[in-house]
Amino acid sequence: MESKIEILSTVTIQxxxxxxxxxxxxxxxxxxxxxxxxxxxxxxxxSKAVFTIYRT
Incomplete structure (x- = not known):
């Protein structure tokens, strides 16, 4: 069984x-x-962070 992770959104924030x-x-x-x-x-x-949302 293969697990696929999909990136839904990425944003750079303070x-x-x-x-x-x-x-x-x-x-x-x-x-x-x-x-x-x-x-x-x-x-x-x-000083910046990258926030990412994934669907698993």
Whole structure:
């Protein structure tokens, strides 16, 4: 059985120390809806974060 992950949306936003809490809450709440959320620092600017929404 193959698991396919589809990127639904990606946006670059201002980084915040508590941003990971929002992503964690979204992942815990919406995993039954086959949604997953990711957060990473922007490669070029540490003051920005890249927020991604996936369908699993």
């Amino acid at each position: 980084n915040s120390p508590d941003l990971y809490k929002v992503v964690d809450s979204l992942n815990r709440t919406l995993k039954e809806k086959d949604l997953m959320f990711g957060l990473a620092l922007d490669k070029d600017d540490d």
